Amino acid sequence: MTAPVAKAAARQGPPACDVSDAAIAARTDSYFNRTRAIVSRFGDCRVTYAVFMRRPVISAPRLAVEWLERVAAARGTRFEIELMHEEGRWVGAGDPIFYLTGPLAQLADLETIYLQKLGPPCVAAHNAYQMCLELPQVAFLAMEARHCAGFEMQEMMEYAAAVGSAAARREGAKGFVGSASDATAHYFGGTRGRGTMPHALIGYAGSTVRAAEMFHETFPDEDLTVLTDYFGREVTDGLAVCRRFPHLAAAGRLAVRLDTHGGRFLETLDPAESYAVLERHAPQVIRRYRSETELRYLVGTGVSAAAVWRMREALDEAGFPRVRIVASSGFGVAKCRVMAEARAPIDVVGTGSFLPEAWSETYATADIVEYDGTPRVKVGREFLLRRNGARRRGGIGAAEAGD
Known part of the structure; x- marks a missing residue:
């Protein structure tokens, strides 16, 4: 390791899985560290936090809850978590997802990190849920890894896709069936990532057919999807x-992946021909105002x-x-929703577009609502005060559908 690289590695800080006091102190906001020191000096008290989102989401609390449990075990204490919305359930804006109770001296410095682990998955789960419901007959693959800021974010996003997908499946959708990497395949009930080839392999092979031949010779038992x-x-x-592979085509083991970039039309199409294709297959979709x-x-x-319909036409006409x-690129x-209205004949969507687009929407928030059993919260947040009937922790791992 060169000196600049070694210095950069040293600046990265402790790994995300480290729940030691030193690791948490390095990663949390400094005023939480100072609050912990002050409370430890002047006397601890038992508090309850209300943890919530400012926008409607699908509840995806597992990573935050499991992290809190690891911290409690490492510190030799116990936190009570009252889960108000089970994993996979719809949650309204400002509605607490869970209440968190324990000693303030043990909880004060944790807020930054557990909010990081809650907000983005909840929003991504909601996006995945909506996408799956828009195209209920289409299978989805989670392909967002390259757009994530490291593996910690990737794991949050793919966990979220699995939660949103499970919610949509309860309403009849196929949902997400896998991810692109082995490390997160377990969220979708598998052990291996899915995918066949990138554009780089076709460039290496020199032709699309040759790339397909190379793949099939190397992985003869795998289904073949070709860019x-x-x-x-x-x-x-x-x-x-x-x-070239009529036996795979006849057996339903061959797929073509459309990933045409936004700078050009699919082969044989232009604006006029694109309209003509939809006139043949979904005329109603272009006969009203469109943005x-x-x-x-x-x-x-x-x-x-139109590109998807043209590809389907060509395949059917050729037998x-x-x-x-398989369709990808900005889904x-x-x-x-638009593809559903056009009844586009897509079998699989490869997407990373369930990633939250407006990152400010992912900000989870926590406020203390009780001090030693006495309700108290800052003015304007009285709606967070705990009501009767709060449920003890349950439902993590159930991935149940939205209400």
Whole structure:
């Protein structure tokens, strides 16, 4: 390790899994550390925090709760967690997700970190839930890892996708069926990440067909999903792969992945032809007012509804009705909704767009609402005061559906 790299590594601080007092002190806001020192000097008291979000979300508290339990064990104490909304349930803005009770001297310095572990997963779970409901017959793959700020964020996001997906499945959606990496596959009931090839492999192979051959020779028992946009010949190269592997195509073990970037149209399309494709398959979707963004999703460049329909036409006309279409590139809630309205024949969506777009929406908040059993909260937050009937911790791991 070179000297600059070694210095950078030293500045990174303790690993996220470290729950020692020193590690927590290094990662939390300094005023919480000072509060802990003051309370320890002048006398501890038993407090209850209300922990909540400022926007509607899907409850995804497991990572925060499990972290709190690890800290309590390390400190030789016990925290009481009254979970008000089980994992996977819808939560309104300002409605406490859980109440957290324990000694103030043991809780004061934890707020920064457990809020980090609560807010982003709740918002991402809500996004994933909405996406799955918009396209209930489509399977989703979590492919956000490269857009995350390290593995800790990746784990939060994929846990969130699993929670939101489970909520949507209860309402009849297929939901998320896997992730791109082995480390988080367990959230989706698997042991391995899913995926076949990046654009780099096609560049290395020199042709789309050759890349498919290399993959199949190396992993003959795996299903084959082939990117088709590298050379700008989505239709031509997609059909060429189907003809090269007719047995996989006939068995439903072959898929083409559309990932055309927003700077060009799918092969054979332009604005006029894109409208013509939708006139053939979903005319109602383009006959009402559309925003500029919606029009781009329908007939614009990149992976549009017209592009998906054109690929389906080409596959069916060439005798490959069982070849599936995987779509990726910008599939957030709004794009999923437009694709549903166009009845786009998508089999699988690969997406990282359940990541919160407005990060300020992920900010979880905590306020103390009781000191030694006496209700007390800052003015304006009286709605957080604990009501009768709060539930003891339960439901973590159940991943139940939203209300």
